[in-house]
Amino acid sequence: MTDIFPSVRRALGAAAGAAVLACGQAAMAQIAATPPSPRPVPRPERITVTGVARAPATATPAGQTTYGAGRSSFAGQAAQTVADMLVTVPGVSFVAGNGPRDVVVSIRGSGDRQSYGLKNIQVLEDGFPMTQPDGTARSDLIDPHAYDRVDVFQGPASTLYGNYAINGAIDFRTRDGADIHGLELGSDFGSFGMINTYVTLGAGNRAYDLMVFGSDVRSNGFIANSGYATATENARLRVSLTPSDRLVLKFVNNVTDAFLPLRLSLDQYRRNPYQAGCADAAQAAAGCATVNLLVNGRYGATRALSPQQAGLGRFDRRSIVGLRWEHDIDSRTTWRTQFTYDQRHVDQPTSVTSFVGPYNSYAVSSDITNRGRVGATNLTSFAGVNFDYLDFGYQVYNLTPEGGATRGALNSTAYGHQWNLGARFQEDWQFAPRWHAVIGLGGTYSDLGAVETLYSYSARGQARTWVTADRFFFNLAPEAALVYAPASDWTVHTRVGTAYATPATSNLFVTPQGTYGNNTQLKSTTSVGIDLGADWHPSRALRLQATGFYEFYHDELVSQSAGVNSVGSYAFNAPATQHRGVELGAEWAPLHRTLPGARVRLSYTYDNQIYTRYTEILSNSALSRAFDRSGRNIPGVIPNFLNARVLYDQPDGLLEGLGGSVEVTWRSAYWLDNANRLRAPGYGLVNLELHYDPPRRMGWAHRLHGYVEVRNLADATYVAGAANITDVLQANGRQAGAAVLATRTGSIYAGSPRAVFGGVRMRF
Template sequence: MSHCRHGLRIRALSLCLAASPLAIAAAQAQGGNQSVALEEISVTSEGNGAPGGTPISASGAARAGLPPVAAPTPLDKPVGEVVTSIGREGVIDNRAATTVADILRNSPGVTVRQGNGPRDIVVSIRGNNARATGVSRNFIVLEDGFPVTQADGSSRFDLVDPRAYSRIDVFRGPQSPFFGNYATGGALNFVTRRGSEINGVEYGVDAGSFGYLNNYATFGGVSGPFEYSLFTSDTRGNGFLSHNSFNTQTINFLGTYAPTPDDRFTLKIINNQVFAELPGRSSLNQFYLNPFQRGCASAASAAPGCVLNSLLLNGRNGATVPVTADEGAFLRGDRRTIVGGRWEHDFDAFTTWRTQLVFDDRQINQPFYTSSARGDFPGFNVLTDVTRRGDLFGLPATGYVALAYNTLDSNSLTYNRAPYGGARLGALTANLEATQANLGGRARVELQLTEQWIAVAGISAENTTIQGRNITYGFPAAGGVTTTLANIDRSFLNVAPELSLLYRPDAAWQFRGRVATGYATPSASNLTVTSAGVPGNNGQLQTQENLGFDVGADWTPLPGVRFSVTGFYEFFRNELVTQSPGAGLLSYTFNAPASEHRGVEVGADWAFAPGWRATAAYTFDDQIYTRYVEQLSNGSLTRAFNRAGNHIPGVPANQLLARIGYEQATGPLAGLGGYVETVFQDDFFIDNANLLKAPGYAIVNLNLHYTTELVGYAKRLNLFFEARNIFDKTYVASAQNLANSISASTGLQNGASVLATTSGSIFAGAPRNFVGGMRLAF
């Protein structure tokens, strides 16, 4: 992926495009009328692919009088990818899935952390993005095939209410050949419930500890050529941390109109409004003293372990005053609006053309800690692609070719915070205006070599440009205002190929191997915060690139038995790592020249007796720097430290979800069930020198639920009750990486005791809590 290999990349892209749907169509033409109707083969890990069989095309479904559906694409049937599909049963239907974390823990390779707000969850796949504390990056997120990741790679999960979804597909490993920029870790595809599945109205309410309340409703149905589903929810609570109340409202709509058997129009609308008070992130010592920040209303009478942030008295310069989260009125008030449209046209039973346009606007108001960010980030995403099923050189094949373009305008203002009197703003410290655009093409071919062997090849080529300016304002003690202008003008060209091979000797076994690449360019915001944690020029950042190898096997000897294991080894170059230089300062990003991620993912599901089922998702993830020298400065002293061989901070080596449950299928207690689960996560380093660890934990949850069909106007009743963290374990739910430091007098690196007293890192997880709920279907 260096630019010096540009000619080789273009030739490789040309070869792959030659295997595109156009080439497949040409090969079919050479064979006259001997094209054959293929079985649609789906081979994924975890045993979650659809079974083989002759597919019903979207046009065929319309002619048969079935609800209009989108034609399947490689996104829906991801041959050759390492994918886990998490459905509703036992995960959404019968429990209080208060955040997306409750669902995604069920997939190997996924780590979830608390973000900046009770429903703001930071997700990482194979440790990519594990060091983030707010915006999620390094993987792509879609809903019903519409992108909800903006052009700068940012995704947030405030807008995600788990109740809305039918399933979530987790793509693990480098996915840039399939999804383009920022897919170094993988991708998530959220699939909402179809109108035909809902077929009426559902109303539900969940209530629990700490004032938690979620009222939600779902509407869905089919009327002739129309199919629609609408989900709405209002969620609020007081939070288990001090100064942590929240409320968020969500609307999620999906509608499809099929005016002809060969044409479908889809409309997607998401709107989310979030308000959340934010507590301070504590140091490790403060976490041990006062994990839930009790007695922290006032700095003057603060209890031991309270987190204090120093705000400028005049909002500009000079003297500061320590304040608590209450006194500083730290909060987030954000809105996200997404509107997408898609047209699909079937040229014939084997060829589908799709074109979609998405408008995505993110507005933020975030006056928390020592600065306040306000901004508007509107963007567009355009995709046009063709999927062709047929035969290539006499072999069954599926070809896919796509052209994608997305852009984002960043308009962001950063202010100092002023103490007292609410969320008051101080002086303007930075003004960022930038535009990022990504333009690229992707091609992919799935080729069935024999009944047992399938080969997949794919490639993407993409050009990214970032242009704009960042003005930084300073306020000298002598008075006046200084301005520093940093112009941004960066361009990145990236190419990512992929090859995979699958072998199915029989219906019970599948073996797979995959080699794939990924890339993630810096975003405009990465380029405008210096290593001192203040606005400025950080324009030297390079593209993050990774080369990953996967080897795995899936075993499904019986309908109630599934076992999957995947080993991965990924080599990173210029890995983008984000960390905080200290309390109240902005997180900055740097390139680690070389690093390695290696591990094992295991998924298992075993119905070992009538009504009984055991489920497990385990991940081992070992990540190290192999080439990185870090420079630390204090005053006039600067020292270099070789981090090669150190563990990359923020990534637990071991994590496990294990669940055992029982469902009564017959008799008077039919529909009654329950399970007990444990969530385990290893301790992990939170600094590059590997001096300080955030402690690991194991929590236990208990669930009881009951489902029954009703007679009359109401069709179905779901009831559930859940006790979470039943042993009341105090644990770390989120830990931001901390920058190491040196002594200003000796130049020696400060030890773990200094890091342990550095605040701005840790949020505690929820203590023992209870939540129950019901859902009625009409």
């Protein structure tokens, strides 16, 4: 098969570290028989649709819609969070989570309705799983300075990625040591006291490749009680033991120490978005949020305190160690086996309670890929198995008004496990020079078991209640794809994919009232999705990608907040929903002959998600009523997300190495409740950036990189994150309108006001 477009091969080669996901996530290898090209030097960012030739031993999903972002799109600026890496990727959106770098990243709206973490997607880093067996991944441990690129596999993907890949997968790729070839020291600094000091060490040759990264980030935060300090270490070592054997060792560690503000109601946000003057609840300004803590830590009277007085925050640690062995049985067959240990320890006094406990997980997987022939055609076959196990034991304490997150009596405890056993295969057949057909099947058996103990107190003493969860799930995910390249500048792909996501144990123990209790009746979410996409690149100056998707969900898990004084979000199953939309990406050099340093990049996502069958029960103290939500938009999903950049880099002359960009990010308003009565307002932001990379002729100065950046140039006030809220049944039996819902707390985080950042990096 002809190499249709080199940038696609580059994107696929860059994703080679996704070879084995410890939860059994893996995919196809080379579609064509042509030998792989060497790993190219990083080039400007590309937005790519997969489905054609790839390097041996890769494990990305053949025929699945894939977009990516290279290091050039985020390395030269104040890249503080994963949002800075993914803002240019079509189909991806993000909202603010609970903490400094806890960005909630969504593929096609997968997590927009969540208040923390990365949900309904599988997350990889260099092929190792960052998602634990209960479906929880967090972005806190990601410092963009350590990464070379990120690829996003979009749509239902459980055939290859197993449980929780309901909306796809994200593969983060750290930098190669051989590309670094030395030592880099850098520092970013700017508004709100932000300082990020980081160091990267890299070395490599044919026998090994080593990358070691460390950073320390501190900031006072732009919202009251949002200061933080977080340290990250990230390392990867690849060793070639023999010509046919390779080992990959991976290590990640992150410690986060952060104060945490409370989420606001929409009314509070409008009055006081940054929670100024709220430190003392007794003398608080308008629009301040407070938390009601039990005076004796057990029962009875409560006292309202500000987040500062209560000592709300997050004090978490995450440590991951992984080892992969890759063995070439022969020139066409590769066998990979991988083990990963992942510990997430949380200490989170975030509301009326403090949540404390470890989550230890273990994952092992093994797979084999054969790049064979059927007559004159190429056939790539893949088969793999996986097992992952999570054990946890957490305690929840009532907070007292003594300050400093002082713990009172036990509110509840939970001890349990979750494991997933899976198997999968895929066949990728190049049955004609310009055609590929892909079929696959994956399945997972999941076991969730836990016992929750609920404690209640009164003047007469203590009482305990037990809630037991003992659930078993078995899910299958078939898929089929067809890729056609009618000409050298065209590629068209279509795919039917399926996926599933079981409830996590945390979902099973929070009631609709936002208290710990019995919610163990939840079912698995399943989906079927259809993609149709095209990639057109008529010249070096223009590249366009477009994908349309239509997905059908059964028993979709949706969550919503019960307010600031609740212990967490409540999850429920919506019997039938539909997701449909369009993703567009473009890169254009409008004056590539007369002004070769000028480029325009554009990404746009339209995402429309509706309930097609769901009846919600609302209750008050006197009655309950049922409301049909069919045809309503699913709350929390951003319908329109646009990012546009105009960039210029001077390629030669006196000002060679000088460059800059103007960026516009816009997203539309979106619903916050199931009845579609209250919206979070949309916003538009403008960012400016200027950087300088001295050319080689300047000697030692060539080793420097410097930049300055202005974010939110117009100083707009906007909603960066909004948790879904519960509708209200009034005493007259009618649903409350927008005015009442706007007073519901526990929803809104404001985004950053105007901020100025600068940075410098030096290579040795």
